[in-house]
Amino acid sequence: MVIIGAGEAAACAAAAMRDAGWTGAITIVGEERHRPYERPPLSKSALTDEEQPEVRVSAEALRFDALGIVHKSDTRVVRIDRASKQIHTLDGETIGYDKLLLATGAQARPLLVGGGEYALTLRSHEDVWALRQFFGKGRHVLIVGGGLIGLELAASANELGACATIIENRERLLTRCVEAQIAETIQKTHTQRGNRFRFAVDVESIERDSVTLTNGERIEGDVVVAAVGAQPDVALAEDADIEVDNGILTDAFLRTSDPDIFACGDCACAKHPLFGDRPRRMESWQVARDQGALVGRNMVLPPVPQSAVPWFWSDQYDCQLQVAGMPDLGATVVERRLDSETILYFYLSKNGTLVGAAAYGYLRTLAKDMLVSQRLIAASAKPDAAFLAAADRRLKALLAA
Numbered sequence: 227m228v229i230i231g232a233g234e235a236a237a238c239a240a241a242a243m244r245d246a247g248w249t250g251a252i253t254i255v256g257e258e259r260h261r262p263y264e265r266p267p268l269s270k271s272a273l274t275d276e277e278q279p280e281v282r283v284s285a286e287a288l289r290f291d292a293l294g295i296v297h298k299s300d301t302r303v304v305r306i307d308r309a310s311k312q313i314h315t316l317d318g319e320t321i322g323y324d325k326l327l328l329a330t331g332a333q334a335r336p337l338l339v340g341g342g343e344y345a346l347t348l349r350s351h352e353d354v355w356a357l358r359q360f361f362g363k364g365r366h367v368l369i370v371g372g373g374l375i376g377l378e379l380a381a382s383a384n385e386l387g388a389c390a391t392i393i394e395n396r397e398r399l400l401t402r403c404v405e406a407q408i409a410e411t412i413q414k415t416h417t418q419r420g421n422r423f424r425f426a427v428d429v430e431s432i433e434r435d436s437v438t439l440t441n442g443e444r445i446e447g448d449v450v451v452a453a454v455g456a457q458p459d460v461a462l463a464e465d466a467d468i469e470v471d472n473g474i475l476t477d478a479f480l481r482t483s484d485p486d487i488f489a490c491g492d493c494a495c496a497k498h499p500l501f502g503d504r505p506r507r508m509e510s511w512q513v514a515r516d517q518g519a520l521v522g523r524n525m526v527l528p529p530v531p532q533s534a535v536p537w538f539w540s541d542q543y544d545c546q547l548q549v550a551g552m553p554d555l556g557a558t559v560v561e562r563r564l565d566s567e568t569i570l571y572f573y574l575s576k577n578g579t580l581v582g583a584a585a586y587g588y589l590r591t592l593a594k595d596m597l598v599s600q601r602l603i604a605a606s607a608k609p610d611a612a613f614l615a616a617a618d619r620r621l622k623a624l625l626a627a
């Protein structure tokens with residue numbers, strides 16, 4: 227078993243292969259220096275902690291030695307030869323495989339404007355080192371992109387006594403993953419703390435410590451960060467003529483168009499039986515873990531389809547955003563107000579099936595309901611909308627229905 231890419235999904239897959247009974251060789255090849263590590267802290271505690279940030283190795287990667295999993299770090303794969311079932315590395319090494327897993331992840335999308343190279347990005351542990359020096363008291367951080375990274379960075383900057391200006395070219399924040407009302411509430415949390423926003427305007431050019439917008443405005447700061455999305459790392463798959471369309475295409479079992487090659491995590495665009503025929507690329511830590519565990523198992527045992535409900539969270543200040551399922555498939559939205567600060571939205575498809583849930587506010591208030599929501603989505607439940615909206619009625623009762 228050979229795995230290309232050494233992130234969270236790869237680590238989970240390798241451990242799952244052993245857990246599924248595979249006793250042969252498992253080799254993970256990745257270009258990063260570190261063992262697979264957790265990326266969620268990079269935009270938060272790794273920036274805000276006083277102590278210098280250390281790589282937080284993933285739980286599964288801590289088991290590599292005990293499980294006899296070989297990890298070749300600092301090694302770039304340059305070609306997959308499907309006919310001879312071999313991969314080739316930049317160092318000239320050739321490694322044969324019976325089954326191959328592509329867990330190549332994604333890269334920060336570059337900002338293609340004049341001076342774009344001045345903008346820092348955040349994807350790796352090393353990127354945090356570069357950013358930390360600009361996140362101190364009295365600093366002004368200019369962030370292009372009002373998505374998850376942009377907002378988490380803005381919250382971290384603010385916690386450290388800096389101020390952030392977010393420049394988003396759409397009309398509002400988080401268009402990729404949440405409903406307008408939640409986006410508005412999140413924006414309010416930021417503005418109350420002194421962060422600023424510009425919407426529906428593009429960046430014309432970037433200088434080392436300022437940005438010029440297409441409306442002529444020039445904003446000065448201490449650093450410019452580009453947080454304009456992630457692009458899947460599909461070059462190896464494309465070169466090997468494996469089907470790609472916004473990610474490496476897989477069926478619900480995470481098999482690519484080559485029966486001996488699988489894909490998972492940020493690079494994979496996979497079908498999911500709960501969410502119709504269209505394959506989807508999910509960019510979240512939990513999905514990487516769930517798909518990794520599933521694909522590792524599927525490469526060893528008779529395959530089973532994806533069933534875990536996609537889920538992610540985002541911590542900003544003392545609030546949390548959680549999203550489960552596929553809110554974009556909802557035809558109807560039902561609001562459940564949990565307290566003055568915390569709202570949960572349910573997304574029901576045309577036939578009344580619960581397909582998504584999203585909540586923002588205090589974790590202690592929303593956690594239980596979001597957990598139940600995930601179970602209801604997994605069960606393709608068709609809950610009564612009035613029941614969902616009534617915050618005094620316990621959602622758990624719907625599980626028994």
Ligand SMILES: NC(=O)c1ccc[n+]([C@@H]2O[C@H](COP(=O)([O-])OP(=O)(O)OC[C@H]3O[C@@H](n4cnc5c(N)ncnc54)[C@H](O)[C@@H]3O)[C@@H](O)[C@H]2O)c1
Nearest residue numbers: 371372373374375376394395453454455456509538539540
């Ligand atoms: N909590 C989490 O789950 C979490 C946290 C951080 C990052 N991530 C992941 O990291 C990846 C990258 O995050 P991200 O925030 O960069 O991506 P994103 O897709 O969440 O947000 C990108 C934002 O940039 C905007 N944008 C795009 N081009 C622009 C331009 N030229 N000018 C101004 N705005 C522009 C988009 O409209 C969008 O709002 C994603 O895969 C994300 O899911 C996840």
